[in-house]
Amino acid sequence: MLWACVLLPSLALDSVLRGQPAPDHPLALVHGPAQQRRLVAVNLHARAAGLAPGQRLAEAQAVCLNLTTATYEPGRTRASLTLVAAWAYRYSAQVLLDPPRAIMLEVGKSMELFGPWPDFEARLRADLLQLGFAHRIALAPTPRAAHVLARQQDGSVVTTPEALPESLAAIAVTRAGLPDKLTGRLADMGMHRLGDLLALPRAALQRRFGKTLVEALDELLGKQPHALAAYQPPDRFTARTDLGCEVKQHQALLFPLRRMLSDLATTLAARDGGVERFVVRFGHMDAPPTALAIGLLAPERAADALFEVTRLRLEQTRLPHPVLDVSIAADDLPPFVPAARDLFTPHTAHALPWPQLCNRLHARLGNDAVYQLRVDPDPRPEAACVRDDATPATDTSTPPRPTWLLPRPIPLRGPAPTVLAGPERLETGWWDGGDIRRDYYVLELATGQRAWAFCAPGTRGPYMLHGWFA
Amino acid sequence: MAAVASLANLLAEQRVWRGKPTALAPGKQPTGLDALDAVLPANGWPEASLSEILLPADGMGELELLLPTLARLTRADRHVALVTPPYVPYAPAWQAAGVKLSRLGIIAAPAHDMAWAMEQALRSGSCGAVLGWPTRVDDRTLRRLQVAANTGNALGFVFRDRTALANPSPAALRLEVGRNQLLVRKCRGGNPPSPVAFARAGV
Numbered sequence: 001m002l003w004a005c006v007l008l009p010s011l012a013l014d015s016v017l018r019g020q021p022a023p024d025h026p027l028a029l030v031h032g033p034a035q036q037r038r039l040v041a042v043n044l045h046a047r048a049a050g051l052a053p054g055q056r057l058a059e060a061q062a063v064c065l066n067l068t069t070a071t072y073e074p075g076r077t078r079a080s081l082t083l084v085a086a087w088a089y090r091y092s093a094q095v096l097l098d099p100p101r102a103i104m105l106e107v108g109k110s111m112e113l114f115g116p117w118p119d120f121e122a123r124l125r126a127d128l129l130q131l132g133f134a135h136r137i138a139l140a141p142t143p144r145a146a147h148v149l150a151r152q153q154d155g156s157v158v159t160t161p162e163a164l165p166e167s168l169a170a171i172a173v174t175r176a177g178l179p180d181k182l183t184g185r186l187a188d189m190g191m192h193r194l195g196d197l198l199a200l201p202r203a204a205l206q207r208r209f210g211k212t213l214v215e216a217l218d219e220l221l222g223k224q225p226h227a228l229a230a231y232q233p234p235d236r237f238t239a240r241t242d243l244g245c246e247v248k249q250h251q252a253l254l255f256p257l258r259r260m261l262s263d264l265a266t267t268l269a270a271r272d273g274g275v276e277r278f279v280v281r282f283g284h285m286d287a288p289p290t291a292l293a294i295g296l297l298a299p300e301r302a303a304d305a306l307f308e309v310t311r312l313r314l315e316q317t318r319l320p321h322p323v324l325d326v327s328i329a330a331d332d333l334p335p336f337v338p339a340a341r342d343l344f345t346p347h348t349a350h351a352l353p354w355p356q357l358c359n360r361l362h363a364r365l366g367n368d369a370v371y372q373l374r375v376d377p378d379p380r381p382e383a384a385c386v387r388d389d390a391t392p393a394t395d396t397s398t399p400p401r402p403t404w405l406l407p408r409p410i411p412l413r414g415p416a417p418t419v420l421a422g423p424e425r426l427e428t429g430w431w432d433g434g435d436i437r438r439d440y441y442v443l444e445l446a447t448g449q450r451a452w453a454f455c456a457p458g459t460r461g462p463y464m465l466h467g468w469f470a
Numbered sequence: 471m472a473a474v475a476s477l478a479n480l481l482a483e484q485r486v487w488r489g490k491p492t493a494l495a496p497g498k499q500p501t502g503l504d505a506l507d508a509v510l511p512a513n514g515w516p517e518a519s520l521s522e523i524l525l526p527a528d529g530m531g532e533l534e535l536l537l538p539t540l541a542r543l544t545r546a547d548r549h550v551a552l553v554t555p556p557y558v559p560y561a562p563a564w565q566a567a568g569v570k571l572s573r574l575g576i577i578a579a580p581a582h583d584m585a586w587a588m589e590q591a592l593r594s595g596s597c598g599a600v601l602g603w604p605t606r607v608d609d610r611t612l613r614r615l616q617v618a619a620n621t622g623n624a625l626g627f628v629f630r631d632r633t634a635l636a637n638p639s640p641a642a643l644r645l646e647v648g649r650n651q652l653l654v655r656k657c658r659g660g661n662p663p664s665p666v667a668f669a670r671a672g673v
Contacts, residue, residue, distance in 0.1 A: 351622075352594035354549050358575070361587055365579050369587075373561040373571050385561040403533040403564060404557035448649035449529035450670065467560060468529030469670075 002108035002159065004121075005146035006128070007136040008084065011101050012041040014133045015080035016070050026064050029072035030057050040072040080133075085231040087131060089270065091124070095231040096143055102150070104143040104228070117157065140164065142222035148176050161222055168220065169195030178216050182209060233271045237264050237278075237330040246285065246322035250314055253282070253326060257314075258307050260328050265303035267333075274299025274336030279329050280310060284321040292317055295367070298355045299336045305356055312363035379428050380436055381405060381466060399424050400442050402452040402467030412453050412465040417443035420450070425457060442469065499625060502538025505666045506652060510643070511659035515539065519642035520616040520626040524635055524655070528556065530647045531670045532629060539625070540599060541568030548598025551591040553577045554584045556603050585611045592618035592626050599625040613640045 008014065012029055026046035030037045037057035049064040061067055077100065085103050088095045091114065094106035107120065114120045121137055128135045138150035139157045145164055148171060149156040158167045168176075171194045173186050191197055197205070197217065206214045218224035241256040257280070268274055277295040284290070294313055300306060352360070358370045374386045385405060400421055422441030429435040438454035443463065445451055450469035455461055500507050500514040507513050515521055523532050540550050550573060552559060565571055579587040588602040592615060600619075604611075607628065619626035632646055635655060644655040652666045 352590075352596055354575075354594070354596040357591060357594040357596050360590060361577055361579075365577070365583055365587060369578050371576055371578070372574060373559060373564070373576065375561045375565050375571065381560070385558060401563035401566065402529075402560055403537070403567070404528065404555075405560035406557055445529075447527050449527050450531070451529055468557065470529050470531065470533035 001106055002111075002139060002141060003104045003143040003146040004107045004124070004137060004139050005098075005102055005104045005143065005150040006084065006088065006124070007102045007138075007147065007150040008081070008133050009101065009136060010041060010043075010134045011080055012072055012077045013043055015076050017132070023068070026051065026067045028057075028060060028067060028069050030069045031072035031074075082231075084128075084131070084133065086233065086270070087127065089231060089233060091120075096226070096228040097231050098143075098147060098228055102147050103231070104146055107139070121155075140167075142220065143226050143228060144177060144220045145222070148220065151175055151177075164221055165195075165198050169193060169198065173197065176220070179212055182213050185209070233267075235333060237267050237275075237333065238327065239263055240325060240327035242325045243323060246324060248322045250319075253314065253323060254311060256326050257310055257328075258303075260326070261306045261310060262303040264328060264330060265301055265306060268301040268336065271333065272336060273333040274301045275306070275330045276300075276332065276334055277330070280314075281327045281329070282319055282323045283325040283327070285324055287321050290317075290319055290321075290323075294363075296355075296359050297362070299334045300356070300359070301336050305359070309359050309363045312360065316364060379426055380434070381426075383429070383434070400452075400469070402450075402469045404468040404470045406466055406468075409454070409464040409466045412443075412451060412463040415446050416461075417445045417451065417453075417463070420444050423457075426454075427457075440466075499539065501535070502542070503535065503652075503666075503668070506668075509654065509663035509666055511657055515625050516642035516658055517625070518620050518623045519658070520612065520619045520628060520640070521643040521645065522612075522634075522639055522641040523627055523629050524632040524644060524646040525629060526632050526648070530649070531668065532647050534670060535647065535652070535668070536599075536601070536627065537564070537567040537569065540564075540574075541570075543598035543625075544570035544573035546598070547573060549573050549575055549596055551575045551577055551588075551597050551600045553588045553591065553600060553602040554579055554581075554604075555601075581605050585615070588626070589614055589618045591622075592624050593622045595622040595624070597622065597624050599627065601627045601629070603629045609637070609640065616640045616642070 013027075016029065017023070023043065024045065026049050027043045028039045028046050028051060029041040031040045032038050039051060039053050039055045039057065039060055041053055042051045046064065046067065049067075051060050051064055051067070057069070081097065081099060081101070081103065085095050085097055088103055088105045092105040092107060092110045096104040098104060107117070111117060111120055114123060117139060121139075124137060125135070136150045136154040138146050138153070138155065139159065140146035140149050141158065141161045141164055145158065145168065148168065149158065152171050152175060156167070158164055173192055173194060174183050176194050178186075186197065202214060215224060219226050239260040241260060243256065247253060264275065264278070275296070276299050277293065280292040280294065282290045282292070292313055294310055296309065361370050371387050376384050376386045378384050420442040423439035425439055427437045437457055439457050440452060440454045441463070443451045443453055451465055452467035452469065453463035453465045455463050498514070499512070499517055501510070523535070525532055544550055545568065550569075552574070555576060559574075559576065561571055564574065577587050577591065584602065584604055585607065588600055588604075591597050591600045607630070612628070615626055615628065628641065635644070635646065639656070641656070642658040646653040646655055647668070648665070650668055650670070652668045654662045654666070656662060
C-alpha cells in the first residue's frame, strides 16, 4: 500500500478566505474570551510583520497597525477538513482523517486508474488549488510516515518500506509526530534525529521509554497497523442557502434550489445512492419555517429530475411570508437502481420513464392522482374493482361485465330498453353489512348504447344504471 | 443516371407535392378489427399521432374498439394511461379483455390540468397509448397533444362528443362510432373511406 498525505498548513485561514481574492494586508484569525484574545493563524503579510500564532491580540495590534482580524471558528475548520476528505474519497476508497490539518489517502490502487504518481499528484494539486486550499503532499508506504514527510518536505516520495528508515533518519525528533512528553526527554538525552532513535535496540527503547514510543515508531515504519479514523461519507444530506434578503417570488427561489439540488445529486452520485424523500424548508423572519416534503416513487438522483419535481411542487405551494433562507434535508439515501433500458429500443429526446412521469404528475396533481386497478374476487360490482396495484387476482368472472362502472348507480330513464342478457342474480355481501340483492341485465337503449343495469329481484324495472359496455 | 438519381432523391425528401398522395408505409398498430384496418391508410391506428373518437353517447362500444389494442400494448409491457376517465374502469371486464392491469395507469386530474397531464404522458415516451376524456378542448390544445404524441411516439386517443365534428381538428384520424358502424371522418394519408360495419360482441 502507498499512502499520500495531504497536509493543509493554513486550513483555518483557508476555510475563512476560500473563494475570495487573497488579501494584500496582514490578516489574523483570533479566538478566545473578549479580554484575552489570541492569534490562532496569521497570513504571510502578518508573518512578515512579525506576528505569530499564540500572540495576544493586544500585542499584535501594537506591533502591526493595519492588522485586520476575523473570528476563528473551530467548527468551520473541521467542516473544511471533512470537505477535503469527501473530495479525496473520489480518488480512493480509504481516506484517513488526522485532525486538525491532514488527511491520508491510499493511492497504490488508485494509481492503476489515475495514472503514475507524478500525473496523479498533479491532478490532486490542481483540484486542491481549485478548492482553494494551500497544501503539501507526500507519498510513503505508511500513513504516519507520509504525514511526517509532508511536514518535512513538500513533494517527497518514498515508495518502498525498505527505503523508509533511511528517508526518515534525517528528520528531527520534534517533527516526527511523537508524543510531546517523550520528545523533550529524547532531546535531553541527545537524540535529535529519528535516525538516532531507529538505530537503538528496540528492547532497550521499550524498557526506558515504555510502550508508547515503540508503538509510535512501529506505526511510523508500518510494523504495526495505524489507529486513524477512516472517513465515511455521510448518510444524510443537508444544505442551506442564506438568501441575504427577503424573497417574495417563487422565481427567485429556483436558482438557489437548483444549486443545492445539484449538490445533492453530486453527493448521491459519490455514494452511488438515490433519494426517495427530502424536505425543503423556507425560513421566514418572524414565523416558523414552511416545510415542503417531497416524496418520489422510486429513488432518483438526476439533478434535473429532482429540480423538476421540486419546482412543480413549489408552484403548487403558497408561501405565507417572504423567504429569508432555503434549506434541504435528506435523511434517508437508499441505494439507487437505474432503470433498465433496452440498448436497441429507439428513444425519443424527451423520454421519461413511467416512474418519473408519475412523480411529475404527483407533484402537480397530488399524491393520489395516479393509481392502478386490481380485481378483487368479491361478486359485488362495487367491491370487485379495487384501487391499487398490490396483487392482481387471477380469478376472472365469466358473466358479462361492463368496461365502465358508474361511481354509484343512477336511475335509467327513457323508453323501454331491449334486454340482451339477464337476469343475473347477485345476492351477497351479508358479511360486512353491505349486502345487496339485485337482478342485473344487459340492456340496449334506443340510442344504441349498451347499459348494465339492475332492478329489484322479481321485477322488470325501473332500472338502475350501473355501467356501460363501452 | 445522375438526373434520375436526383429525381428519386427529390421525391424521397417529400419536398415536391404530387397530385396523388403517396401511400403510407403499413403501420405497426393494427386496430384488431380487420375491416377497419383494411380501409385505414396506415392499416391501423396512425402511429405516433392523435386519434379522435367521436361518440353520440357513452356505451357505444368505443372501448370495445380499443381494448384489443390496449391488450396488445400492455402485454408487450407498454404502459397505458387513462386520463380523467368519465366512469370507474371496471377492472374485471378490462382484465377479461386481456388488458394487463399492472400496466394500466389511471390519472385523475382536475379539468384545467387534464390537458397538461395528457400531454406529459404522451410526451414521456413511456406510454404506449394515452386515452383522454377532455371536458372541453380547443384546437390549440389538440395541436399540442398531437405534437406530444409525435414526440413521445405514443398513440393518443381523445374521446369527444360527436358535435365536435362541426369543428376542424388537427388529429390524424377522426373516427365516429355510430350504431353498429364506424365512420372515418378524417384520416391522414387518404380520403375518408365508406362506413365500416361494427358488430358488437355478443353477451
